[in-house]
Amino acid sequence: MINENSVRVIPLGGLGEIGKNITAIEYKDEIIVIDCGIAFPDEEMYGVDLVIPDITYLLDKVENVKGIFLTHGHEDHIGALPYILKQLNVPVYGTRLTLGIVKNKLEEHNILSDCELHSVEPGDIVQIENIKIEFIRNTHSIPGSCCIAIHTPVGVIFHTGDFKIDYTPTDGAVMDLERISSLGKEGVLMLMADSTNAERRGHTISEKSIGKTLTKILSNAKGRVIVATFASNIPRIQQIVDASIKNGRKVTFSGRSMENISQVAMELGELNIPEGHIINVDEISNYPNEQITIITTGSQGEPMAALARIAFSTHRKIRIEPKDLYIISASPIPGNGKMISRVINQLFRKGVDVIYEDLEEVHVSGHAYQEELKLIHTLVHPKYFMPVHGEYRHLKHHVDLAKKLGMNESNIFTLETGQVLELSDSEAKISGKVHTGAVFVDGLGVGDVGNVVLRDRKYLAQDGMLTIVVTIEKESYSIIAGPDIITRGFVYVKESEELINEAKEIVRKELDRCLENKIVEWYVLKANMKKSMERFLYEKTKRRPIILPIIMEV
Amino acid sequence: MINENSVRVIPLGGLGEIGKNITAIEYKDEIIVIDCGIAFPDEEMYGVDLVIPDITYLLDKVENVKGIFLTHGHEDHIGALPYILKQLNVPVYGTRLTLGIVKNKLEEHNILSDCELHSVEPGDIVQIENIKIEFIRNTHSIPGSCCIAIHTPVGVIFHTGDFKIDYTPTDGAVMDLERISSLGKEGVLMLMADSTNAERRGHTISEKSIGKTLTKILSNAKGRVIVATFASNIPRIQQIVDASIKNGRKVTFSGRSMENISQVAMELGELNIPEGHIINVDEISNYPNEQITIITTGSQGEPMAALARIAFSTHRKIRIEPKDLYIISASPIPGNGKMISRVINQLFRKGVDVIYEDLEEVHVSGHAYQEELKLIHTLVHPKYFMPVHGEYRHLKHHVDLAKKLGMNESNIFTLETGQVLELSDSEAKISGKVHTGAVFVDGLGVGDVGNVVLRDRKYLAQDGMLTIVVTIEKESYSIIAGPDIITRGFVYVKESEELINEAKEIVRKELDRCLENKIVEWYVLKANMKKSMERFLYEKTKRRPIILPIIMEV
Incomplete structure (x- = not known):
């Protein structure tokens, strides 16, 4: 079945979609897994909190799975671990x-x-039977981010992880282009590379240039400065801290993930705040406003996060003050633009100033633009190429870029999640498809909400629902209570009394007709009630609420 | 109450929000209305089709309302007319x-x-008792767009409408800057100006430059060209038509609004397609692919519009062909980015090429950037200024721009919808607030869906619902049927049988307890059933479905 001399690369998530990154690499009876991320639900997934990958394929071969290797600590690469482990x-x-x-x-x-967690350093190699996994430092919007080179007996698979090429990263730890170059020289079988920004021309700017802008802004601020950014963007946070200290400001954190991750980063020495410069949020009133910087969550305008709570005056500890300056040091993730705008509008309404990406350079992407991608392709010059991370449009433009660099189209593989790419030293081909999918997490439930439930939620959201209850005495074929109608999310009942009364009359007539004809099979009665009601309501309102006919039998 | 010598400007919609533009101008017992638009529902307005302004204020003074004056034909300026009239x-x-x-x-x-519809030409003046309304040509992304100068005994109010300054519009009809300049010279009491792009530096490019790009793209296309744009963007459509004819292509239209508006525009001579160059969509198979241009709706990725139907192979008449080139000649309206991306991804998956704003200059905004706004402010140099059109953030930046041009802050009025600005020759002040609001259109219903219904739809969307029905014999205080539980959008029932059975048991116990204690008031029984159920379900699932307890009495 499996070619003795082949390695199989199987994206179990993350291809042609944003997030849920997880890839299995299989050689003989060894499987290693790269990343294990969540996706955020899209707007059709009503009520779903998270989406995690379906790992049936791995569970069927549980003995073979040797480990999960993480490129970096972003949610879309590690977020599913608690569920998957x-x-x-x-x-x-x-x-x-x-x-x-x-x-x-x-x-x-x-x-x-x-x-069982194993800490590694960039440069480390982990040996798993026949496979060696090498961590190679890259630069991204979180420290400790790595490319991973998978050394198999068939050849080396080089996975960039998420990356950009920052020649002046804030911590001085530049991407290990030397090691990547020498891997290229030794020969790389396949490159898997981040496609997120494959549509963007040129080169990302360095994180350091954002620091300069922030320092300039902070030095002009007259009151408190409140900066919202991603909690995991430690380099950004470090720069905000440094700029604050330079301007005689104390720093505090607000928002659960901000407090958690900054704490971890400080403990590990990834975030450095000299003693006396960090204060608790309860202490901010002990200092003049112009000596305070607050770093918060909520850069995506999330209604429950710290920034939105401050804006809408529901934050327990932070109230808006007249000379506050708010900085949103992040880009809107697609789909979040309106939420962010709502927060910006509200802050302006409260009379404070807000700076965001449209106005000043207060954010930069962590993903390579075209010129950076060209460099990696050129250094690695692999035999085969598979674009990863990004929507299909990004994969497609990454393919175009590889072709422009001279790569033969037949050596490029744009996979969909679940497709199996089989690589040997002589050829590469898509050899099949394995079971994959999205598992929905909703509250405590993992997988107990699926497409049928979501379809119902969608209809409920559109037009609400209407329950019809009637109690029937089976012996006499007669209605002894009801029909009663209860609606939610359908119409204002008070103003639609006539409609509801008409509806009751229609159900009663339909039931009388059925019962007279001695139709007492509940499913037939229910279907008839439902059908007559749907027809009536659509004609009157052009709406299709979910209709629940209930018959009680006594 | 009303100052004899004052004019009152009352935005009944459109201030600090996108869309629903409608403004009343009141002098003594005369009211004229500028525009009458809809807003599109935001994502929290589940199931709502359109939002129209609440015009209670006008209805209370129905005898005084002399007419509605339209700046241009976009939905957010005319869409509510069928409901309001x-x-x-x-x-x-x-x-x-x-x-x-x-x-x-x-x-x-x-x-x-x-x-009663009255057609006017740019330059026309309509006299209404004491008020004269002057239409002045501007440039925008639809022909026949005008500024409106309202000449009142107190002074002139100059309303820009939506506009940009295009020195080379496709139809040669440039904005009447001369008239605006002479109005400024004579003296303008107040300027009301479009703020949509007040955050953007520089100057919009001319519509003509888009035409050049499109011509270049069309001349290189090897198969059919399918261009999606706004149906009302007649200048854009004219340029696509011209580029097509130049390249030997026939043009056809697809999508209801595209067919309707292009038909109207052709009848009125606003869109010129020489005979023999326009064909019916059924005729496209009579020509080689490289001789076909299809102009469609769906530039916002709307799932039911022509472009998405083509992409997902559900269009009745147009199938994707191998060398098709798709052009999305529009910007995503905030909130639509994901829908558009979905269509782009699908088209790329089908193997055809897609060009959009991120890649080439195939769209330009119809709203003035900062340099254009500065010109208008300078020409009009009004006594007072009120920014209009745009979210609060845009109004705020427009205010900043006016201040930078030297205007005194006390002469600038940022209103919220419903606030009344009273202008006399000696002063201006916000003098009160009138009733305004949003009326929801859902299917055939206008106003029968409101906040309570929407709140229910939101909860239903999040966690679904659960109905508990029980039939009770009142005389004996005993349950004679049920409790039955029916859910929709909550959990997969099959896989959650145990949960549902436990839930039934809990309701039964709660009812028994109540009935034993001779509690037979339905509202108490229901409240207790609901409360025990909510507690149980939240503990088990961390979800809060809407719970409908129903008691049938026999």
Whole structure:
């Protein structure tokens, strides 16, 4: 079945979609897994909190899975671990900060003590039977981010992880282009590279230039400065801290993930705040406003996060003050633009100033633009190429870029999640498809909400629902109570009394007709009630609420 | 109450929000209304089709309302007319194309013959007792767009409408800067100006430059070209037509609004397609692919519009062909980015090429950037200024721009919808607030869906619902049927049988307890059933479905 001399690359999530990144690499009876991320639900997934990958394929070969190797600590690469490790308890490898964030999550899920975590450094190589996994430093919007080179007997697969090429990163730890170059020289079988920004021309700017802008802004601020950014963007946070100290400001954190991750990062030495410069949020009133910087969550305008709570005056500890300056140091993730705008509008309404990406350079992407991608392709010059991370449009433009660099189209593979790419030293081909999918997490339920439930939620959201209840005495074929009608999310009942009364009359007539004809099979009665009601309501309102006919029998 | 020598400006919609533009201008017992638009529902307004302004204020003074004056034919300026004219039948004034589009709408609503429409030309002045309304040509992304100068005994109010300054518009009809300049010279009491792009530096590019790009793209295309754009963007459509003819292509239209508006525009001479160059969509197979251009709706990725139907192979008449080139000649309206991306991804998956704004200059905004705004402020140099059109953030930046030009902050008024600005020759002040609001249109219902219904729809969307029915014999205080539980959008029932059975048991116990204690008031029984159920379900699932307890009494 499996070619003795082949390695199989199987994206179990993350291809042609944003998030839920997880890839299996299989050689003989060894499987290693790269990343284990969540996706955020899209707007059709009503009520769903998270989406995690379906790992049936791995569970069917549970003995073969040797470990999960993490490129970096972002949610779309590690967020599913607490759920997946409950089903598949294998060793997890990652750099310090990555594992620090993972530990926090596993603790929240009460499974930390059952899990096996191995900390690695960039440059480390982990040997698993026939496969060696090498962590290689890259630059991204979180420290400890790595490319991963998978050395198999068939050849080297080079996975960039999420990356940009920052020649002047804030911590001075530049991407290990030397090692990547020498891997290229030795020969790389396949490159898997981040496609997120494959549509963007040129080169990302350095994180450091954002620091300069922030320092300039802070030095002009007359009151408190409140900066919202991603909690995991430690380089950004470090720069905000540094700029604050330079301007005689104390720093405090607000928002759960901001407090958690900054704590982890400080413990691990990834975030450095000299003593006396960090204060608790309760202490801000002890200092003049112009000596305070607050770093918060909510850069995406999330209604429950700190920034929105401040804006709408529901934050328990932080109230808006007249000379506050708010900085949104982040880009809107597609779909979040309106939420962010709502917060910006509200802050302006309250009379304070807000600076955001449209106005000043207060954010930069962590994903390589075209010129950076060209460099990596050129250094690695692999035999085969598979674009990863990004929507299909990004994969497609990454393919175009590889072709422009001279790569033969037949050596490029744009996979969909679940497709199997089989690589040997002589050829590469898509050899099949395995079971994959999206598992919905809703509250405590994992997988108990699926497409039927979501379809119902969608209809309920559109037009609400209407329950018709009637009690029937079976012996006499007669209605002894009801029909009663109860609606939610359909119409204002008071103003639609006539409509509801007409509806009751229609149900009663339909039931009388059925009962006279001695139709007492509940499913037939119900179907008839439902049908007559649907027809009536659509004609009157052009709406299609979910109709629940209920018959009680006594 | 009303100062004899004052004019009152009352935005009844459109201030600090996108869309629903409608402004009342009141002098003594005369009211004129500028525009009458819809807003599109935001994502929290589940199931709502359109939002129209609440015009209670006008209905209370129905005898005083002299007419509605339209700046141009976009939905956010005319879309509410069919609903508003049913309540308030007053004369409507607008340029030819604007009224052409309005007529179409009134016909659909079967009220055209009851309405009084007056066609005007740019330059025309309409005299209404003490007020003169002057239409002044501007440039925008639809022909026949005008500024409106309202000459009142107190002074001139100059309303820009939506505009940009295009020195080389496709139809050669440049904005009447000369008239605006002479109005400024004579003295303008207040300027009301479009703020949509007040955050953007520089100057919009001319519509003509888009034409050049499109011509270049079309001349290189090897198969059919399918261009999605706004149906009302006649200048854009004219340029696509011209580029097509130049390249030997026939043009056809797809999508209801595209077919309707292009038809109206051709009849009025606003869109010129020489005979023999326009074909019916059924005829496209009679020509080689490289001789076909299809102009469609769906530039916002709307799932039911032509472009998405083509992409997902559900279009009745147009199938994707291998060398098709798709052009999305529009910007995503905030909130639509994900829908558009979905269509782009699908087209790329089908193997065809897609060009959009991120890649080439195939769209330009119809709203003035900062440099254009500065020109208008400078020409008009009004005594007072009120920013209009745009979210609060845009109004705020427009205010900043006016201040930078030297205007005194006390002469600038940022209003919220409903606030009344009272202007006399000696002073201006916000003098009060009138009733305004949003009326939801859902199916055939206008106003029968409100906040309570929407709140229920939101909860239903999040966690679904659960109905508990029980039949009780009142005499014996005993349950004679049920409790039965029916859910929708909550959990997969099959996989949650245990949960549902436990839930039934809990309801039964709660009821028994109540009945034993001779509690038979339905509202108490229901409240207790509901409370025990909520507690149980939240503990088990962390979800809060809407719970409907129903008691049938026999």
